[in-house]
Amino acid sequence: MLSKTFTLKIAGPAGLGIKSGGQLLSKILIESGYSVTDYNEYPSLVRGGHNAYQITFSNTKAFAPHYNVDAFFAMTPGHWKTHVSEFTKNTLIFVDEDPKTLNLKKGKVLNLPLKELSTKLGSNLVANTISIGVAAYIFNLDLKIVKKLVAATYAKASDLNLTAVETGYEFAKDNFSKYRFKVAKGKKQKSPELYDGNEAFGWGFIQGGGNFYAAYPMTPATGTLHFLATKQKEYKLTVVHPEDEISAANMTAGAAFAGARAATGTSGGGFALMNEAVSLCGVTEIGMVYYLVSRPGPATGLPTWTAQGDLLHAIYSGHGEFPKVVIAPGDLDESFEMGAESLNLAAELQTPVIVVSDKFVGESSSNTKDLSKAKVKVKLGNIVDKADAGFKRYSLKTKTGVSPVSIPGTPNGEFLSNSYEHDEFGFSTEDANLSQEMFDKRAKKIQTAIKLAPKPILYGSDKAKKLIISWGSTKGVILEALKMMENEEDFAYLHIKTLWPINPELETITKAFKEIIVIENNGFSQLVTLLKSQFNFNPTEIITKNNGRPFFPEEIYAKLK
Amino acid sequence: MPNLNNYRSTVTPTWCPGCYNYMVFAGLQAAFSALNIPKHKLVINYDIGCAGNMADFLNTYGAHTLHGRSICMAMGEKLVNPDLTVCVIGGDGGIYGEGLNHLIAAARANTDIKVFVSNNYLYSLTTGQTSPTTPKGSKTKSTPNGNLNEPIDAIKLIENINPHVFAKRVDGRNPLELNKSIKEAMEFKGFALIDIAQECIAFGKQLKS
Structure with missing residues (x-):
């Protein structure tokens, strides 16, 4: 069986085009018909340090970057060291140093003499494009696509970079032919733009x-x-x-x-x-x-x-x-x-x-998809384009809590946008009844917000054995982990898009499950605190992580299986 | 005779009888009227403090902002709609203390907003503590043993930051000079700061003269 999802990583000091080269490779993979998702790690400095750019790609939807790497490129010596735990016995590790001198027990360590090859080409800045050439060979990509995108990206130095790609490709062909991955061919992506x-x-x-x-x-x-x-x-x-x-x-x-x-x-x-x-x-x-x-x-x-x-x-x-x-x-x-x-x-x-x-x-x-052409609904709210004398910006006559608003420049719409508690015109008040009425008027918006704000999404069946709950960025990781599960149908997954105000529907959904697992990329499981404050909520398991790193699908998979 | 009532709200001013802010209030309305600025095209941002309490007494578009942030809101309004006349009313506490960074930024940008500072050398709405312009040595409620800090001269500061803006100190006890200066500031094309030197009639006596 062909493995469907691959992960490659480029690492080295800042300033060597780790991210730009990596993103170029992402674009090449998209054009080659794969779904990609990337992840980059970099320190808070401008030159030097250690940067890493990772791409996970697949001929089906890639929801999240994987932890384990299939091919790893160290741009300069030593930049593999912090990544050893990501290597498996099958990882190809390309290093610009003698593999025999390295104490690396995992993976297949291969010498890729980036410095020597780039010096021959007369530039020390093409290690990234040489590596793209190697990746193109290893992952069996169409060289025509690779060259087209390299030329477009480095328009000012296209000859140099095209030669670098060819150099990498040829070097790989001569030296790494037995390590070539069997990659399922991609099909033209309907979503071809990288953002x-x-x-x-x-x-x-x-x-x-x-x-x-x-x-x-x-x-x-x-x-x-x-x-x-x-x-x-x-x-x-x-x-x-x-x-x-x-x-x-x-x-x-x-x-x-x-x-x-x-x-x-x-x-x-x-x-x-x-x-x-x-x-x-x-x-x-x-x-x-x-x-x-x-x-x-x-x-x-x-x-x-x-x-x-x-x-x-x-x-x-x-x-x-x-x-x-x-x-x-x-x-x-x-x-x-x-x-x-x-x-x-x-x-x-x-x-x-x-x-x-x-x-x-x-x-x-x-x-x-191309977001520069994507259309969305634009809702302007209750803006008045003309007003009569005596306009009440903060009119209490409202079911939704929202009163009409005028925009400065509108005749007769004058009002005071007041940080003090105020009356219907915006003028300050300390009146007890009016203060309560104004508070209550604004509070009505909470119900209105519940109606308007994005609804939670339930993936899978509400008859599933277990419910996973999360919010925000863990979504892709969980979907990717579920893709790996042998018993995917045992799980439903609730993705909460609106965290405030809390939609009462969440109580109804969660009540249907006996076993509930909450996954959060923080230390104190804040979503659990929040939901407990809203209804009787007792998750059976809480998975948190708070070391600056996202969850990876393998991690979630291991915890769920 | 200008129709000052055009800009007035129905709220009775709450300043102390004899407060110098009544003259600022009159001078502003006289300038708006003389320059024929329609009230719907006038946005006034009021800082928190005695001067900012003018918010309730005028009936143009207005924002009674957070303390120190009146200039920020004014900047946003002017950038979105340059057709508006945008003013800021505040005191030495809000404009030179809490919001000094914003004053400097607005002067650097030379954005066409008009900042009027009722500078009475004290925090007065909070009953008389030291402000950024309080003379060194002054005993106030927050500095009963004497203020240790050198005062800020905002006009010198702003002129130093951007000589192309309009920055002027006026004696707030002199209505003719005050009115003339407010009008000059309103007519200036660009950022304008008027520092209106005042004496707080309630808490000013504690200041060293």
Whole structure:
């Protein structure tokens, strides 16, 4: 039987094109007909250190990167050392050193003299493209496709890089022919474009009518700032890098108040600084989006690694009590959906919407449809385009909790967007009855939000023996692990997209199962805490992980089987 | 005669009788009126503090923001809709203390927003603690043994950061000068800061003269 899923990894010091070469290889694999999903590891520095880029590809859908590697390329000596646990007895380990001198007991260690080969070509920067040539041979890829994409990617140095690919391919043919993998042929992908989660969120934001984005750089959220900054002119966006996260959030609130479909983006530390603005949006009923891409804390934590440690931080963000919505994308496609859907929810509910992603989803790439052409529904909410004198911005006459809003510039629509408790016009009040009425009006939005926010998805049968529950980035890993299970039909999987407010449907779904396993990429199992606070919830097993690394399918498989 | 009522809300001002903020209030309305700014195209961002309490007394579009963040909201509004006239009303605590970083950033950007600071050298709404402009040595409620810090001169600071912006200190006790300066700031194409020197009639006496 042909193995259907393969994983390869390129590792070396920063600055050698580990990620760019890796992404090029991902594109080659997509064009060759495979579904890909990638994962990259890098330290918080610019040159040197240790970077790794991994691709898992398959002729069926690849949901998540695997832990075990089939082919490993060390760009310079020694860069295999931290990856030994990922090698199996069949792993091909390409190193630029004498295999006999290495104390490596696992896998097949093969000498690939990258330095010598690239020196012959007159450049020390083509080790990555030489390796692509080797990978093309090992995985039996069509050299025409490889060359086409290499030439397109390195347009300024295409001759050099094409020669490098050929050099790698020929070297592999001469030396590694007995190690060639039997790879099932791919078929043309319907989803041919490669994006990471942060770009996908950016495309969702653009297609959802987003036009204002302010963010202070913070890994791993910065990708969206970079991406949207390059799209400013084409899509008439205002993209701002302000003085700090406090300004980013308050500026975005000002933009939303002035009529923009607006978002800010950051990671946990920056979001901590934005907390007061979340509260401001709650009382002033300004609908704006906070894109929170988590990394492990506390404090500066592990800046370039992943965790789901900010769920309760997001849900309980902002002092005081007010409605908010917290949604979490599980993968690339949901990042796109939520880029748009968060803007719709913010507009329809006039309250803060927090999208909780993480490094694993935000900075990992997969193939999907062309998002620059994808269409989504744009919902503007209850905006008045003309107003009569005496306009009540915070009218108490509302079933949904949402009152009509006017945008500055609209005659007679003048009102005060007031951080103090206020009356129907926005003027401050300390009246006991009115304060209660205003609180109650806003609180009605919680029921409205339950109706509007994304519903949970149940994979598998509600008659299955066991229910797996998770949220966010563990989705792909769980689906990939289930693909590996011999008794896949024993499991149902509940993917919760809206974490706040809690949909009562979750209680009904979970009640149908005796055995419940919760999987979270954090330490204190925050989803369990959350669900316990909402209904009688007693999972039989809780699987957590909090070392900066995502779960891998093999790990979940081992725990479930 | 300008129609000042055009910009007034029906809320009676709550400042202390004799507070210098009444003159800022009158001067702003006179300038809006003289420049024929329709109230629906006017967005005023109010910081938290006595000066910011003007929020309830005017009836234009407005945002009574978080403390220190009035300039941030103003920046967002102006970037989204340059057609709006965008102002900031605040005090020395909000603009020079909690929000100083935002003042500097706005001056660097030279964004066309108008910042009016009622500088009374104290936190007054919270009953008289030291502020970034409180003279060194002053005994206040939070510095009963004397303020140890050098005060900020915001005009010098901003001129140093960007000489192309409009930055001016006026004596808040002089209505003619105040009104003239507010109008100048409103007419300036770009970022404007007016530092309005005031005396807090409730808590100012504790300051060293």
